[in-house]
Amino acid sequence: MNVLITGGAGFIGTHLTRSLLKEGCSITIVDNFSQQIHGLNGALPNDIADSVELVRGDVRDQQVWRDVLPGKEVVVNLAAETGTGQSMYEVMRYEQVNLAGTAQLYEILAKSKSYDVKRIVAASSRAVYGEGAYRCENHGLVYPSSRTNKEKSAGLFDPVCPICIGACLSASTPEIAPFQPSSFYGLTKQVQEQMTLLFGKVLNIPSVALRYQNVYGPGQSLKNPYTGILAIFSNLARQGADINVFEDGMESRDFVYIDDVVNATTAAVIKGTSYSVALNVGSDERTTVLDVANMVNAFYGNRSKVQVTGAFRDGDIRHGSADLTRLSEALCYSPRWKFSEGLKQFLLWAGESEPERGAYEYSLREMRQRGLLHNESDT
16 A cells, blocks of 8 residues: 655654554655654655655645655645644644645545545644533533633633533543634644535545544654643653643543544554545543653652642633543544553653753743733732
């Protein structure tokens, strides 16, 4: 099987490449080696560099797509800008990479029948849900709107039932949940996903949009301060710097280990589906951010002060966890990694490199200057 992976030099892409090579696939990688993600490293890992065709290019360039599409049977579209907070001010860049880049692919496929693409797998995100699913005692499963800054400033961090305005508890979010992204990043992933599924049907190319939860593991970027609290906390903890936790620390995430993500994505490539569909990819486990901070700090010897600040950012959601029923049925997937086990593997790997210094503080200054970081007087 001839497979094209856009963004294939990135975290998920390199792990996926290893998996697909074991399946006997022929791999072409397209990547622009964005400095925000890769730093000054503009090369593939040594263990895959000689086994794939690498095209240095940008998905926004239609000619790049024309050069690499011939002969490809599967396209895995991972190329994206991924910072939730950064998307709220780098609007054009996120629109161009996440939407225009994907539009180039479909314009080419829609205008020509000469290509051999039989399947497309796209990286979507849990960010399309916004706050996602909650359960109200009176109204069952509900989908609250984004929290207001006024509510969060008053310490009211948990969403309320949109029907009775009463308390509700976070629930695992199914794929039938409405789109309610709370960041521009989430909005771009929503439209990119809809584009993928629409053209999958129109062009009769079965397509799978994988709604990844919070992916982590060895190999992820420790340099990008706009994504990945595990990378941020590990950098701070290794320096013995303060770890400041937003809100009240009880916000939670579905952290899914890279091996589980790769297993699900490999199944989507090799097995696929006969129809176009969106599927959650998660861990079936939810962990609070405060627990994460304490676990990371403890691993590195409790050298940092962990403090809950009450501050908050525009675009952040309160809780996130995925209902995996549809994924299990479609691709026979179930997660294998517990967070405590995956976290240990990640922290052992991160500890082998020098901690990144200053980048996270710079990202906070950017948000502060643009009025997207609030309530810092409580820190």
